[in-house]
Amino acid sequence: MRKLIMWNVVTLDGYFEGEKNWDLSFHELVWGKELEEFSLVQLKSADMLVFGATTYKGMAEYWTKAAEDPTEGEVAKFMNEIQKVVCSSTLKTADWNNTTIVRNAAVEIPKLKQQGDGDMFVFGSGNLSESLLKAELFDEIRLCIAPVFLGKGKLLFSQGIPHKKLKLLESRLLSTGGILLQYAPGE
Template identity: 30%
Template sequence: MRKIRGSAFVSLDGVMQAPGGPTEDPTGGFAHGGWLPQFFDEDIGGAIDAFFGHDYDLLLGRRTYNIFAAYWPYVGGEATGIGEVFDRIGKDEGEAAAIEMGEAFTRANKYVLTRGTPELGWSNSHRLGSMDELRSIKEGEGPDLLIQGSSTIYPELLAAGLLDRLTLMTFPVVLGPGKRLFGEGTPAKGLRLVDHQVTRSGAVIATYEPGGKIAHGWAGPQSTSGREQARQHAIADGSW
């Protein structure tokens, strides 16, 4: 069975909107597009390389698909054969790496999870209208499905039990309002840490897998004081 693995760049306060550039996603008046590059280092680059280091298909939300489709096929110019051109003329290594990733994304199957009927003109793109359709893809043959960005699909993935692994790259910045990884509708779930790393720029790369149900209990002895009883009464009658 294929696995679904997610990766996201997030701030300390959980914002993941528009890390790559000022015009990437200004939804809601977001004013901090392009907040990631100042923290990018070799460790982050290595983690991204490792995430995309094997054969994969992409799983994307509709907005992230639109961002990708408008960018990755055109890095450096026309999409076809660009990697070979840049190898010949000796352009900047980072730009050449971006072109190589764009070509890999174009070759990969791209599954777009959406209830609408968007135009999917990028080659090898496929619409998925429900979690049941996604489950069928996951249970079929093929490489793992990788998510980059796409904040809106995580609540449903967690609720359906379809997310196998999640890598969060958390950066030392607080952004305030913006799209968050675990937004409205996220179910309560336990996660288990399977790997972690602190980068030289201060980012924390942590990888999680499903960890089962949340257990409830007291962190210390339960108070039975009169003040605690009064507090509980205030909670119950809505005056606390």
Template identity: 30%
Template sequence: MGNIVISQNVSLDGVVEDPTGESGFEHGGWFDRFMTADDRPAWAAIEFAEAQSAKALLLGRRSDNYFGSRWNDATGDWADRLRALPKYVVSSTLKNPVWVNSTVLSGDVGDDVSRLKDEIDGDIVVYASRELVQTLLARDLVDELRLIVFPVVLGSGKRLFGGTFDPKALRLLDAKPVGGNLSYVAYAVVRED
């Protein structure tokens, strides 16, 4: 049975919008601005380990374009691992995904993701894809949240957790510093039996 794992970089107030500053958001670019030189290797080690243990990636259309355009031609062990992973892109409009080794899921999100969870044994990691994350949370398909929290309160911007779902009980799995400035927290979603 597969586990849907949300893996996100977030500000302390939950903003995930425009971390690289390429979209024109007034507070964009927070990823590099608030990551120190000591933080980056520790952050990369966590992300690489997660990629090594993942069995598949699940993305929205914009995230497929963003990651595919950067990782398709990148070199190194991390890039090789990401290219090798099967990727599933949720989109009702996309015909040809950008990232190699990708399949488009164009049906009902709940049905498609439930089928993936039945077919894949292990972690199905969701990178970025804020709208997809909110849909998965609303449909109670998320099993785990892994957040790397950046030490900034942006005050505005698109947040990972919108008001589109009922409260979710979580159980702390892990918490630790990342480098000298970031924090990693992981939570399991608690389901009522």
């Protein structure tokens, strides 16, 4: 059975994106050799990526072009070949390689978890992550905390998330000052 894992970089005050779509400039504060290696380990454990419509469009646009960039190498190849699911009730087509559209994530994601052995990762996708949290579908939450107060933007966790105790699986300090945190739902 697959595990569904959330992966996000967030600021210390909880923002996963700045005021504008794709304002991820704070990622530069934590990016380095350690986070790059961690990201590759995660990707190699995955057999499916799950996105909301906005994140899907942005990732598809970036990674299809990055395939031609020799510096993106292994990651671009992986991102373009892995099976992908985009959760959207409005998206008509999904042209990025190996993509399936799912209309109702709360119904379809549990079925997909039963169909494989690798990990399923949700990257970014704030609205989708919130709905999957409310449905209690995540097996793990992995965050990299960037050492900055952004002050405004899009929060990863809204006030509508139900109270849930989490169990710390791992924490790791990065040389960039970021902190990797891995949690599972608690007892």
